[in-house]
Structures are given as C-alpha cells and as structure tokens.
Amino acid sequence: MSQQTTDSPLSPNELSQSTNINKSIEQNSPNYRLLFEYKKLSDLMIRGLYVIPSFNSIHEWHCVLFIRNRIYRSAIIRFNVVIPDDFPESCPSIKFLTPIFHPLIGPEGEIDLSHQFPDWSAEKYMIAHVLCYIKSIFHNPDKYDFPPLNTDAHNLMKNNPDSFQKRVSEYVEDSIKNVYDNPQDNAICFSKEWKDKNQLENAKKQIFKKDVGLIDQLSELYSKSKLKDLFK
Numbered sequence: 001m002s003q004q005t006t007d008s009p010l011s012p013n014e015l016s017q018s019t020n021i022n023k024s025i026e027q028n029s030p031n032y033r034l035l036f037e038y039k040k041l042s043d044l045m046i047r048g049l050y051v052i053p054s055f056n057s058i059h060e061w062h063c064v065l066f067i068r069n070r071i072y073r074s075a076i077i078r079f080n081v082v083i084p085d086d087f088p089e090s091c092p093s094i095k096f097l098t099p100i101f102h103p104l105i106g107p108e109g110e111i112d113l114s115h116q117f118p119d120w121s122a123e124k125y126m127i128a129h130v131l132c133y134i135k136s137i138f139h140n141p142d143k144y145d146f147p148p149l150n151t152d153a154h155n156l157m158k159n160n161p162d163s164f165q166k167r168v169s170e171y172v173e174d175s176i177k178n179v180y181d182n183p184q185d186n187a188i189c190f191s192k193e194w195k196d197k198n199q200l201e202n203a204k205k206q207i208f209k210k211d212v213g214l215i216d217q218l219s220e221l222y223s224k225s226k227l228k229d230l231f232k
Helices: 012-018 023-028 032-044 127-139 151-159 161-177 197-224
Strands: 002-004 049-053 060-066 076-082 093-096
Touching: 032 049, 032 127, 049 127, 060 127, 076 127, 076 161, 151 161
Parallel strands: none
Antiparallel strands: 002 049, 049 060, 060 076, 076 093
8 A cells, every 4th residue: 555645746857857758668568657656656655645556457546535634634535546548648537436525526526637737748747746736625725716616615615614614524524434435346445343354464465465566567667677767
C-alpha cells in the first residue's frame, strides 16, 4: 500500500526530468509510464492519502483520503483514479465513491479536471498532480472558481457559510459511519476486526505481493534501460 506524506507534486524542473522517457521503451512497454508514476507517487508521500492499483487492472487506482484539518476535517473519502488507454497523452478521470457535499463534485461523484488541467500533456503533468489537486479542493474549497457541479453547495458556500459548514459536517459524519462499507472488488478494505487471523495474513500478503509485483516490473524495466537518472 502506498501511503503518502507530502503536500506538493514535482516541481516543473523535476517533472521535466522525470517525464523525459525514451519513446522506444514506452512503445515496447505500454505500462511503463504507469509503473514509473506509481513508484514516483510512493516517493512523494502525500499526507493522508492511500493508493493501491486495482487487483484487476493497473488502469484503475483505488484511493482513500483522510482529511485532517479545515472544513472537511475527519472526512474519509474514497475515490478511484481511472486511467485512459492513451495515458499519458490524456488526463485521468476521478470517480468519488464516498458521497460528499462539495461545489466541484457532482451527484454521481464526478469532477471536471479540465478546468484545472486545460493543457494536459505527458511532459507537464503526472497523476500525482491530479491527486494533489483532489486533496487541495477539500482543504480550500473556495479557492477554485470553476463552474460548479453541485450548485447547492456552491451557493451555500458563497452566501451562507454556516449552512454550508453544517451540510459538510453531515456528510463528514456519514463518511466516518460508513467507513466499513467496502466497495466490491476494491483494493482497500477496512474491517473492525479480523476474526480469522489466517484471513488477515493472506490479505496482507496479497497487498504486499501486488505492490512488490508492480515495483519488480518497474525495476526490471529500469535495470534494462538507460533511465536510471530518473530515480536519482
């Protein structure tokens, strides 16, 4: 499991170095960039964020964000990163699984990333930038003056902050109360207790094996390439 403890993605210089990937290697290894980005995400350590690729596809990452301060404090927010087949040329999309009262999040858990990343390109952005943006909208919901997907939340935030805070708090409480309602086939599951200790150990091994498998694949590509400077 990749648990993150920093708040900033790569600087422009670091990003330009990190994304200077040999095109022939990318063509021969379609998942190279994703493996590289997952490894880099582990290095970045975004506070309160847990990320594990789906057991079924590396093109879907399961995430849980623990909000530790400000208006959404104590919220436990599940969401998926859905990565298109033509990534990194196209931007990933985000699907929130936890209902949350936020101006930029629609009733089906959708969020429009095109406003924050209108000029998405493989050379300029990584998935880490999207994840840092997702965290930021909960810490500073009034910072982004984008067209709202939840007009009620937007209007309350602008015109009646107390009512907005009350509605947010209700959703935060629900996110805590429903934390053990694990989505089907999700790579991140919470449990009050494990009555079967063998089941616990097997689950831990499955998660560990998945992470190690990804990093092993990345390391193999890394060792065979001339891209070692990417990880310095």
